[in-house]
Amino acid sequence: MAWDPVPFWIGGGAIHSDAVVRLLADYGVNDSEGILRAGDLKVSALSTPGASVQVATGACSMLGRGSSQANEAYVARMATLDTIGIAATGAGAGRSDLVIGRVEDPNIAGSGWSAPQNVSAGPYMFTRVISGVPNTTRSVLDLNLGYTAVTLARIDIPASTSAITNAMIVDLRKMASPKKDRRLYTVNPGTVYNLTSASYVNWGFGLWQIDIPTWAVRAVLVARVDGARLDRLTSSSGGNGTANGAFRVALGSLVTQAAAYDQETSYTNVVGRFSLGAGDTVAIPANLRGTTQTLSLQGNKSNGNKNIYADTASFGSVDIEFQETTI
Numbered sequence: 001m002a003w004d005p006v007p008f009w010i011g012g013g014a015i016h017s018d019a020v021v022r023l024l025a026d027y028g029v030n031d032s033e034g035i036l037r038a039g040d041l042k043v044s045a046l047s048t049p050g051a052s053v054q055v056a057t058g059a060c061s062m063l064g065r066g067s068s069q070a071n072e073a074y075v076a077r078m079a080t081l082d083t084i085g086i087a088a089t090g091a092g093a094g095r096s097d098l099v100i101g102r103v104e105d106p107n108i109a110g111s112g113w114s115a116p117q118n119v120s121a122g123p124y125m126f127t128r129v130i131s132g133v134p135n136t137t138r139s140v141l142d143l144n145l146g147y148t149a150v151t152l153a154r155i156d157i158p159a160s161t162s163a164i165t166n167a168m169i170v171d172l173r174k175m176a177s178p179k180k181d182r183r184l185y186t187v188n189p190g191t192v193y194n195l196t197s198a199s200y201v202n203w204g205f206g207l208w209q210i211d212i213p214t215w216a217v218r219a220v221l222v223a224r225v226d227g228a229r230l231d232r233l234t235s236s237s238g239g240n241g242t243a244n245g246a247f248r249v250a251l252g253s254l255v256t257q258a259a260a261y262d263q264e265t266s267y268t269n270v271v272g273r274f275s276l277g278a279g280d281t282v283a284i285p286a287n288l289r290g291t292t293q294t295l296s297l298q299g300n301k302s303n304g305n306k307n308i309y310a311d312t313a314s315f316g317s318v319d320i321e322f323q324e325t326t327i
Contacts, residue, residue, distance in 0.1 A: 004017055004019065004020055006020065007020065008020050008021070008023070008024055018107065019068075019069075019072060022064060022069070022072035022073055022074065023071050023072055025061070025072070025073045025074065025075050026063070026064075026071050026072055026073035028073075028075075029061040029073055029075065029176050029177060030176075030177050031063070031071070031073070032061065032063075032176040032177050033060070033061050033062050033063045033073065033150060033174075033176055034060060034061065034150060034173065034174040034175050034176040035058055035059070035060050035150070035173050035174070035175055035176065035326065036058070036059045036060060036061065036175075036176055036177075037058065037059070037175075037215070037324075038175070038215065038217050038324055038325060038326055038327045039056065039058065039326075039327050040056065040057070040058025040059055040060065040173070041055055041056055041057075041058040041059075041060060041078065041101065041150070041152055041173060042055070042056045042058075042152075042171065042173065042326075042327075043055050043056075043099050043152050043153035043155075043169055043171070044056070044166055044169065045164050045165050045166045045168075045169065046083075046164075049163040049164055049165045050162075050163055050164070051085055051086055051087075051088060051162050051163065051164070052083050052084060052085045052086060052164070053083070053084060053086055053099065053153075053155065053164050053169065054081055054082065054083045054084075055078065055081070055082040055083075055084065055099070055101075055127050055152065056081065057078050057079060057080060057081060058077070058078060059075065059076065059077040059078070060075070060076055060101060060150040060176070061073050061074070061075050061076075061150075061176045062074045062075075062076070062101075062103055062148050062149060062150050063148070064108070064148055065146050065147060065148045065149075066105075066108040066109065066110065066111060066146075066148070067109070067110060068108070068109060069108065069148075074103045074105075074148060076101065076103065076125045076150075078101075078127075082127050084099070084127050084128075084129060085129075086129060086155060086157070086164050087131060088161060088162035089157050089158065089159050089160060089161050089162075090159065090160065091159055091160045092159060093159050094156065094157050094158045094159045094161070095131065095132055095157050096132070096133050096134065096135040096137065096154055096155065096156050096157070097129050097130065097131045097132070097133065097154070097155045097157065098129070098130040098133045098137055098140060098143075098151070098153075098154050098155075098172075099127065099128075099129055099152045099153045099154070099155065100127070100128050100129075100130065100140050100147070100149045100150060100151055100152055101125065101126070101127055101128075101149060101150045101152060102125070102126055102127075102128045102147055102148070102149040103124060103125055103147075103148040103149065104124055104125070104126060105124055105148070127152075128149075130143065130145075133154070135154075135156055137154055138151075138154075138172055139151045139172065150173075151172045151173070151174075152172065152173055153169050153170060153171055153172050153173070154169075154170040154172055155168050155169055155170070156168050156170060171326060173326045174326070175324060175325060175326060178323065178324040178325060179213070179215050179322075179323075179324040180321060180322065180323055180324070181213055181216070181321065181322040182319070182320070182321040182322075183210070183319075183320050183321075184317065184318070184319050184320075185206075185208050185210075185295065185317065185318045185319075185320070186315070186316065186317045187205055187206050187315075187316045187317070188312065188314070188315055188316075189204075189205035189310045189311055189312060189314050189316070190205075190312065191311070191312070192309055192310070192311045192312075193205050193309060193310045193311075194307045194308075194309045195245065195299045195300070195301050195307060195308040195309065195310075196301055196307050197300055197301065198300055198301065198302055199300055200246075200248065200255075200258075200298045200299065200300045201298060201299070201300065202250075202294075202296040202297070202298055203225075203296070203297045203298060203299050203310065203316075205297070205310060205314075205316060206223075206225075206296055206297030206316040206318070207294060207295070207296050207297075208294070208295040208296075208318070209292055209293075209294060209295075210251075210292065210293060210294075210295050210320075211290075211291075211292050212251075212284060212288055212289055212290065212291055212292070212293060212322065213289070213290070213322050214289050214290040215289070215324045216284050216289055216322035216323065216324065217283070217284060217323065217324055217325045217326075217327050218281055218282060218283050218284055218322075218323050218325060219251060219254070219281070219282050219284055219320055219321065219322050219323070220279075220280075220281045220320070220321045220323065221249050221251065221256050221279055221280055221281075221282065221318065221319070221320050222249075222277070222278075222279035222318070222319045222320075223247075223248075223249035223256070223277065223278050223279065223297055223316075223317065223318045223319075224275060224276065224277045224315075224316070224317050225247065225275065225276045225277075225297060225310060225314060225315070225316045226273075226275045226314065226315045226316075226317075227273045227275075227310070227313050227314040227315055228273060228274055228275065228276055228308055228309070228310050228314055229272075229273050229274075229308070229309055229310075229311070229314075230243055230263045230264075230265050230306050230307070230308060230309075231243075231265075231306040231307050231309065241264065241265045241304070241305055241306035242262075242263065242264045242265075242303070242304040242305060242306060243261070243262075243263050243264075243301055243303075243304035243305075243306045243307060243308050244260070244261070244262050244263075244301070244302055244303040244304050245260070245261055245299060245300045245301040245302045245303070245304075245308065246258035246259060246260050246261065246299065246300055246302070247259050247261060247276040247277070247278050247297075247298070247299045248278045248298050248299070249278055249279075249280075249295070249296070249297060249298065249318055250294070250295070250296045250298050251282065251293055251294075251295050251320070252288060252291075252293030252294060253288075254282045254283075254284070254288070255282075255298070256278050256279060256280030256282065257278065257279075257280045258278060259276065259277055259278040261274075261276055261308065263304075263306075263308065265306065273313070273314075276299070276308075284322075295318060295320065297316055297318070
């Protein structure tokens, strides 16, 4: 028979196979593996460093690695903090250990796992430490062990060490299906907006009230003002008009790296319109997630005898993408 005999879901007492249910799990996680939310299953040192590390609560998905497990996944949850011991190193050399969450399913052909004493209640899911891995290891897949597992962290332990600190822990978690939310805002000024302040100020015509997603850990911002101009000298008495300053974009209290501008004009040689741009990736602290913040074009004029301005022939835009990632 080519098909699994009982697809999901047949009523009337039909018995559904484990493989078909794992197929549904695989579909639900979009055939991906890793942690489900940004802070899940993070490995950290004890509050007083010792010979153990702790793994935060959370959930994950893991693709089945058995030879017959195509299009199958496991999903697992850890409801309470887990603590696991790390062996001390001797005086001769340091060591790297890999911390993983591993499914030990004895029902998969060739798995080699033993059934737990309580078959109905398990456990079948464990935090495990693979000791003595290369210090370049980034994933349990690098070790070619055939495990169904999620990679959490590598611990690089110096020689003669028994107390694990956060400085030794390399976070290797990846998100199974990280969320993204990209938005594009545009504006044409309806009048003239001069940029005269030596301090950063909102440039008047580029202001939006936006909602930050509750899951957003960082934001990628790119902003432009096209068609900006420098005030023109109004007489032929000679001399140049200059303006120097910087441009950036702000999301509430978060600001991007500023990009400098240096412009010059004279009565006989007027500099035409030009473009300003700035961009950055900014971390979003927990207290700003789920709040409404002002997205604004900002600038200053730190030096010069003329002003940068935007008018009805100018154009402003901000491209912002909120991202969910590990924290």
